[in-house]
Amino acid sequence: MATGSGAAAAAADAEEKESGSRMITLTSNEGKAFVVTEASARQSATIRSMVDDGGCVDKGFPLPNVDSKTLARVIQYCDEHGNKEAHTVDERAALAKFDKDFIAELDADKAFLYDVTMAANYLHIQGLFALTTQCIADTIKGKTPEEIRTAFGIEYDLTAQDEEEIKEEDTHA
Amino acid sequence: MATTERRRRRGQRQRRDKHKRGSSRKVARAGDGAAAAAAATTVEDVPDHLLQVILLRLDSSVSLLRAAAACTRWRRVVADAGFLRSFRSLHGARHVVGLYHTVDPCFGSPPPAGGSSVVFVPSSPPPVIGVDSRFFSLDFLPDYHDNDSWSWQLVDSRGGLLLFSKKRKSTSRWAAMAEARCFSFPDLVVCEPLTRRYQGIVSPVYFRRLQCLGVFLLDGDAADADDIGGGIRMSNFRVVAALHGRTWQHDRAVPLACVFTSGSDGGWRVLQSAAAAAVDLPERFDLINFAGRAGGCLYWGIDGEDGAMLVLDEATMRFSIDMFPETIRASYDKWTFRVIDGGGSDDDDGALIRVVRVMRDDLKVFAQIAGSGEWVVKRLVSLREATRGLPGHRETYFRQEAKIVAANAAYVLLTPQEKKKWLFSVELETGKVERRHERNRYAGAAYSYELPWPPALQACADYGGGRRRRR
Numbered sequence: 001m002a003t004g005s006g007a008a009a010a011a012a013d014a015e016e017k018e019s020g021s022r023m024i025t026l027t028s029n030e031g032k033a034f035v036v037t038e039a040s041a042r043q044s045a046t047i048r049s050m051v052d053d054g055g056c057v058d059k060g061f062p063l064p065n066v067d068s069k070t071l072a073r074v075i076q077y078c079d080e081h082g083n084k085e086a087h088t089v090d091e092r093a094a095l096a097k098f099d100k101d102f103i104a105e106l107d108a109d110k111a112f113l114y115d116v117t118m119a120a121n122y123l124h125i126q127g128l129f130a131l132t133t134q135c136i137a138d139t140i141k142g143k144t145p146e147e148i149r150t151a152f153g154i155e156y157d158l159t160a161q162d163e164e165e166i167k168e169e170d171t172h173a
Numbered sequence: 174m175a176t177t178e179r180r181r182r183r184g185q186r187q188r189r190d191k192h193k194r195g196s197s198r199k200v201a202r203a204g205d206g207a208a209a210a211a212a213a214t215t216v217e218d219v220p221d222h223l224l225q226v227i228l229l230r231l232d233s234s235v236s237l238l239r240a241a242a243a244c245t246r247w248r249r250v251v252a253d254a255g256f257l258r259s260f261r262s263l264h265g266a267r268h269v270v271g272l273y274h275t276v277d278p279c280f281g282s283p284p285p286a287g288g289s290s291v292v293f294v295p296s297s298p299p300p301v302i303g304v305d306s307r308f309f310s311l312d313f314l315p316d317y318h319d320n321d322s323w324s325w326q327l328v329d330s331r332g333g334l335l336l337f338s339k340k341r342k343s344t345s346r347w348a349a350m351a352e353a354r355c356f357s358f359p360d361l362v363v364c365e366p367l368t369r370r371y372q373g374i375v376s377p378v379y380f381r382r383l384q385c386l387g388v389f390l391l392d393g394d395a396a397d398a399d400d401i402g403g404g405i406r407m408s409n410f411r412v413v414a415a416l417h418g419r420t421w422q423h424d425r426a427v428p429l430a431c432v433f434t435s436g437s438d439g440g441w442r443v444l445q446s447a448a449a450a451a452v453d454l455p456e457r458f459d460l461i462n463f464a465g466r467a468g469g470c471l472y473w474g475i476d477g478e479d480g481a482m483l484v485l486d487e488a489t490m491r492f493s494i495d496m497f498p499e500t501i502r503a504s505y506d507k508w509t510f511r512v513i514d515g516g517g518s519d520d521d522d523g524a525l526i527r528v529v530r531v532m533r534d535d536l537k538v539f540a541q542i543a544g545s546g547e548w549v550v551k552r553l554v555s556l557r558e559a560t561r562g563l564p565g566h567r568e569t570y571f572r573q574e575a576k577i578v579a580a581n582a583a584y585v586l587l588t589p590q591e592k593k594k595w596l597f598s599v600e601l602e603t604g605k606v607e608r609r610h611e612r613n614r615y616a617g618a619a620y621s622y623e624l625p626w627p628p629a630l631q632a633c634a635d636y637g638g639g640r641r642r643r644r
């Protein structure tokens with residue numbers, strides 16, 4: 001018995017050392033389970049700290065703030081960045097190209113872009129968060145207030161006093 | 174009144190935002206199954222702290238100001254003091270909005286545009302929406318008249334403040350030139366065009382008979398500078414006057430620095446440092462010419478003293494004598510020799526100071542390399558060649574040395590001696606020579622006008638409800 005359990009523990013240790021081979025389950029707010037490699041899941045600082053704190057890896061992690069569609073897209077990013085190496089120039093270029101295509105696709109669907117941004121914030125996925133927030137900021141750049149409202153579907157709700165303040169700012173802008 | 178009103182509206186907005194976020198959040202619809210069928214996420218669903226992160230990633234204050242004009246919520250997020258502090262630390266504190274151009278009396282009257290002897294020209298290329306020079310009008314100043322007999326003369330700018338000195342009553346151009354040569358301590362006015370406020374400063378009786386080498390604006394005492402305002406504002410500034418003091422010693426004089434501090438316990442103070450007494454100057458005032466300001470120091474060339482420069486360090490308020498190498502100086506004539514700021518931090522050499530010189534028909538820019546102190550030629554423009562092809566150019570130009578009309582870190586304004594009104598400018602960064610440029614219309618020094626960042630939002634924070642302009 002004693003030897004048996006010892007062997008099991010050793011096996012578990014070996015498995016843990018071999019990072020990436022262990023699988024982790026993430027569950028969306030709709031109850032859908034996504035199985036990902038640990039390396040992929042570790043892209044998220046939130047999950048990383050839970051794993052390192054010895055959280056119940058087996059039961060998986062429920063993510064009540066993320067829906068399935070968003071989670072699937074976030075995992076796509078994590079898989080690429082978690083499982084691929086970025087040591088050589090070529091590898092880094094490949095990742096950069098992935099990011100570029102990834103964000104271009106998201107940019108075409110603003111509602112989805114906001115979902116992914118909020119999920120990246122919630123899960124603390126730094127690279128993804130930087131990517132999406134920069135993309136939104138780039139949409140603002142070079143536009144007039146009117147164009148910004150159109151691009152973001154913002155309702156015009158300024159008061160007369162706001163208007164006057166803005167007129168003053170315009171003279172300095 | 175206005176402040177309370179603003180606060181009340183802000184409160185309403187916050188409540189509304191909270192309500193919106195609570196109801197439309199997808200989280201609330203967990204288990205809904207078809208996320209796509211639910212109302213699409215909008216930018217309204219992005220919480221304030223994430224919106225801040227996004228806005229911090231904007232490249233410039235212009236972009237930010239436009240974003241702040243999109244809706245009330247974005248306005249509120251941008252106006253947050255913490256946010257502004259972060260943005261400033263990422264993108265720099267200052268925001269140049271334009272130049273106040275003056276016209277040197279040697280070149281006649283200013284063009285009628287604007288009507289006064291000082292003309293504001295917004296930065297070029299025009300930064301977008303409705304830049305309106307009216308906001309930078311100086312008509313709130315004392316005895317302002319819409320003609321060039323106005324008794325005040327713009328002598329310096331710093332941040333959002335301007336410094337004017339009282340002009341002597343001059344009847345002719347010759348008289349004006351003669352007066353420029355013996356400039357006794359004048360009355361002054363410091364003003365802030367944006368808020369249309371000014372403060373008059375009467376020259377101290379003791380010093381009225383001393384000749385004045387120049388008056389300059391300085392940041393206020395650091396203790397009073399908070400993190401919103403930056404270093405200078407109407408409630409926190411200093412003015413330094415450099416004076417030429419006669420001594421009992423034959424033929425010699427000493428420089429004196431006299432500082433005016435704003436505020437209730439402010440006023441004029443003479444700095445009698447030992448170092449000041451150690452520096453001596455020729456008794457002849459007209460041999461000392463102001464050459465420029467660079468790297469936190471003010472420079473005067475002293476003719477006939479083997480290349481000696483009088484230097485006043487703005488931080489320590491001490492005078493010293495610096496010798497410039499022979500390759501750079503010839504005479505310290507204001508028409509051929511100017512000191513300007515270094516190229517800024519993007520300059521590889523990190524030069525703090527540059528010298529602009531006209532030597533025969535060449536314009537040369539020298540920079541002193543930080544560290545080694547060595548001077549190198551950074552740019553050489555053959556004026557005869559470079560101006561060929563510009564409208565109105567004649568082959569007869571530049572047989573005599575060209576004159577430097579004005580010089581600053583960005584460009585040099587010049588004219589051939591053969592025709593004083595054929596003004597052209599040389600962009601220092603690119604070496605590009607231009608004839609048709611707004612700035613070439615004014616034959617005199619130009620003073621940059623900056624606003625502490627970000628302009629009107631800052632004004633909101635600064636002056637509260639009282640910032641309505643007096644009409």
